[in-house]
Amino acid sequence: MTHDQYMALLPIYEAEYGFSFVVTDISGKVVIGDSCMTGCTCGNRSEKLRIESARQTLTFGEPIIGLCCEDGYARWSIPLMQNSELTGALVVEGVNLESDEQDMPQKVRKAAHALLELAIKHNLTNAASLQLAKLTAKKEQNRFLVIEASKETWAKDELRTIYLREEPGLLTAIKEGHTSEAMEILNRILTSIYSVATDSMELLKSCILELVVMMSRAAVEAGAEPSVILGNNYRFITDLSTITDEEDLAVWVRNMLDALIDRINKSEAYPHFMILNKALTYMEEHLHEPLKRDDVAKHVGMSPSHFSKVMTERLGQGFSELLNQFRINRAKQMIMQTNHSLTSIALECGFFDQSHLSRTFKKATSLSPGAYRKQHSLGQ
Amino acid sequence: MSNIEDLRTAVISGKRKDAKVLTTALLEQGIAPERLLEDALIPAMTVVGDKFKRNEVFVPEMLVSARAMKESMKLIEPKLIEAGIKPKYKAIIGTVEGDLHDIGKNLVATMWKGAGFDVIDLGVNVTPSAFVDAIETHEPDIVGLSALLTTTMPAMRETVAAVKATGKNFKIVIGGAPVTQTYADEVGADGYSPDAASAVDLAKSVLAA
Ligand code: B1M
Numbered sequence: 001m002t003h004d005q006y007m008a009l010l011p012i013y014e015a016e017y018g019f020s021f022v023v024t025d026i027s028g029k030v031v032i033g034d035s036c037m038t039g040c041t042c043g044n045r046s047e048k049l050r051i052e053s054a055r056q057t058l059t060f061g062e063p064i065i066g067l068c069c070e071d072g073y074a075r076w077s078i079p080l081m082q083n084s085e086l087t088g089a090l091v092v093e094g095v096n097l098e099s100d101e102q103d104m105p106q107k108v109r110k111a112a113h114a115l116l117e118l119a120i121k122h123n124l125t126n127a128a129s130l131q132l133a134k135l136t137a138k139k140e141q142n143r144f145l146v147i148e149a150s151k152e153t154w155a156k157d158e159l160r161t162i163y164l165r166e167e168p169g170l171l172t173a174i175k176e177g178h179t180s181e182a183m184e185i186l187n188r189i190l191t192s193i194y195s196v197a198t199d200s201m202e203l204l205k206s207c208i209l210e211l212v213v214m215m216s217r218a219a220v221e222a223g224a225e226p227s228v229i230l231g232n233n234y235r236f237i238t239d240l241s242t243i244t245d246e247e248d249l250a251v252w253v254r255n256m257l258d259a260l261i262d263r264i265n266k267s268e269a270y271p272h273f274m275i276l277n278k279a280l281t282y283m284e285e286h287l288h289e290p291l292k293r294d295d296v297a298k299h300v301g302m303s304p305s306h307f308s309k310v311m312t313e314r315l316g317q318g319f320s321e322l323l324n325q326f327r328i329n330r331a332k333q334m335i336m337q338t339n340h341s342l343t344s345i346a347l348e349c350g351f352f353d354q355s356h357l358s359r360t361f362k363k364a365t366s367l368s369p370g371a372y373r374k375q376h377s378l379g380q
Numbered sequence: 381m382s383n384i385e386d387l388r389t390a391v392i393s394g395k396r397k398d399a400k401v402l403t404t405a406l407l408e409q410g411i412a413p414e415r416l417l418e419d420a421l422i423p424a425m426t427v428v429g430d431k432f433k434r435n436e437v438f439v440p441e442m443l444v445s446a447r448a449m450k451e452s453m454k455l456i457e458p459k460l461i462e463a464g465i466k467p468k469y470k471a472i473i474g475t476v477e478g479d480l481h482d483i484g485k486n487l488v489a490t491m492w493k494g495a496g497f498d499v500i501d502l503g504v505n506v507t508p509s510a511f512v513d514a515i516e517t518h519e520p521d522i523v524g525l526s527a528l529l530t531t532t533m534p535a536m537r538e539t540v541a542a543v544k545a546t547g548k549n550f551k552i553v554i555g556g557a558p559v560t561q562t563y564a565d566e567v568g569a570d571g572y573s574p575d576a577a578s579a580v581d582l583a584k585s586v587l588a589a
Pocket of ligand 1: 056060062063064065066137140141142144422425426428429430432433439440442443446473478479480481482483484485487488523524525526527528529530531553554555556557558572573574575576577579
């Protein structure tokens with residue numbers, strides 16, 4: 001940075017953020033500007049620390065705000081670069097983080113990032129390497145989280161418990177097509193499989209096979225074509241037998257999972273499966289109300305006629321037939337398991353009255369509700 | 381009456397002066413220093429860490445919290461360290477190169493001192509060669525390395541290799557949030573401990589081995 005450039009940029013930065021910066025050379029010696037170290041006791045250690053701080057910024061791709069000494073004064077330092085070579089730094093230091101000024105930490109953070117932006121804008125630093133460093137830091141952050149999770153939660157757990165705990169969540173996520181959620185759960189399971197079975201390749205393989213079987217089942221239930229899944233599995237499992245090291249195994253698992261999820265997403269039945277699932281749940285939950293086909297179609301976001309078509313196609317029954325069946329099933333349960341009167345059961349199951357219940361019931365089961373109760377009621 | 385909650389809150393919000401006053405008061409009330417550590421300070425850093433993860437606070441806030449915690453630690457440490465024990469072992473401890481996190485490392489140092497070790501603390505951002513120099517000078521029985529960043533774990537590996545190359549007779553133990561037993565085995569350390577309290581048992585057991 002030239003002296004003129006400094007004189008032009010400093011007042012703007014000062015006015016906006018309230019801090020002034022200096023320019024140092026590669027050894028950390030101030031070459032332009034006056035160091036603003038008021039009350040700070042770092043003394044000559046400062047020079048080395050200024051450059052170290054710039055290196056930190058370069059490592060993480062964002063300004064690393066640190067303390068310049070034990071007195072609570074902060075410093076941030078932006079690397080000055082020619083191509084990939086560090087030549088010096090822009091440094092703000094001696095900032096009292098604990099001053100009584102309102103929102104000091106937020107001000108500091110803004111100002112630190114603004115200095116980085118300024119350096120990028122005026123081509124004083126290597127924006128590309130900073131960006132790359134930032135991406136890497138993000139990845140590392142995730143790695144930390146995975147390690148942390150595996151340490152906290154699973155250090156002592158047995159694999160069995162891990163499966164038991166994660167299986168329902170995983171299957172639901174797969175069936176509902178929440179790919180990223182499924183991946184997240186899988187990552188957790190895999191981390192623990194790896195941490196539990198680190199020194200036995202065979203144990204690792206068998207745990208993973210179990211996982212694959214469980215997922216394939218979920219995929220088929222979610223509408224993937226069984227024959228395709230089977231073919232997939234066959235291919236993968238043949239490969240599995242030749243794998244002898246952990247890294248290859250990790251790649252294998254990843255491919256296997258991707259292929260499975262891919263199959264579910266590609267499956268013809270998939271979107272309809274989800275929608276129908278939602279519709280059926282809604283119908284079950286609302287069967288005591290005067291439920292109309294159009295209400296349900298609206299709830300799942302389909303046109304009524306398309307909804308009917310999909311329903312008959314996939315389930316082999318129309319809307320009223322299905323609703324009727326749900327109502328009868330519910331009535332059967334209540335007749336058997338409760339001592340509610342038939343009138344109240346009729347209303348709770350969405351029939352107009354007892355006689356409507358009786359007629360419909362008899363048609364479906366060839367028994368009257370009263371006879372059914374006699375035959376099936378508990379304790380008899 | 382001051383309470384432990386208040387101390388935790390003071391550390392979370394980075395109120396250094398309050399943390400100091402509260403710690404003094406709590407110690408005077410006869411609360412065990414271990415309790416202040418386990419029920420106020422460590423949970424406070426956990427809260428700060430979680431908030432950081434959720435982007436609710438950022439580095440400057442974290443810095444002030446860490447300083448508030450240290451202020452409190454200064455008062456607690458002497459209480460944790462029993463006076464008058466003749467050190468049986470000599471230990472060197474430090475945070476590895478590139479890593480500036482020292483709260484966990486300081487805790488381990490304190491616990492070791494409490495267990496009667498003579499502890500030489502090299503601070504943070506310690507290069508492998510600085511460890512080697514200290515080992516040549518002090519001839520310790522045990523060397524402790526701390527790392528809090530996944531990115532400084534390789535520095536830990538390098539440091540283990542460098543200190544082993546001195547050929548001196550001592551044990552190496554490592555720790556820090558991203559460090560695991562598996563990693564310790566992999567880099568050839570003699571032991572790993574997940575927290576400061578068990579770092580004492582670990583040190584004793586590897587030294588006895
Ligand atoms: C020798 O034998 C042993 C045995 C046991 C040992 C041992 C040695 N060492 C530790 N142990 C064990 O015993 C201790 C007591 O039970 C434990 O020690 P811990 O240190 O784990 O626990 C302490 C008692 C309390 N915990 C802590 O003190 C750490 C808390 C968190 C929130 C944290 C803090 C406070 C800080 N930070 Co930093 N920081 C985080 C931390 C979040 C977390 N989940 O850990 C973490 C580690 N930081 C992170 C980051 C990204 C960063 N930090 C940075 C800076 C800082 C502060 C300076 C602001 C501050 C440190 C202040 C200080 N003086 O130490 C930057 C890096 C600076 C650098 N080069 O080191 C910066 C890059 C942020 C930035 N953009 O500026 C994350 C790391 C992600 C990764 N990739 O690994 C992070 C996990 C936060 C997060 N959730 O993202 C055990 O691990």
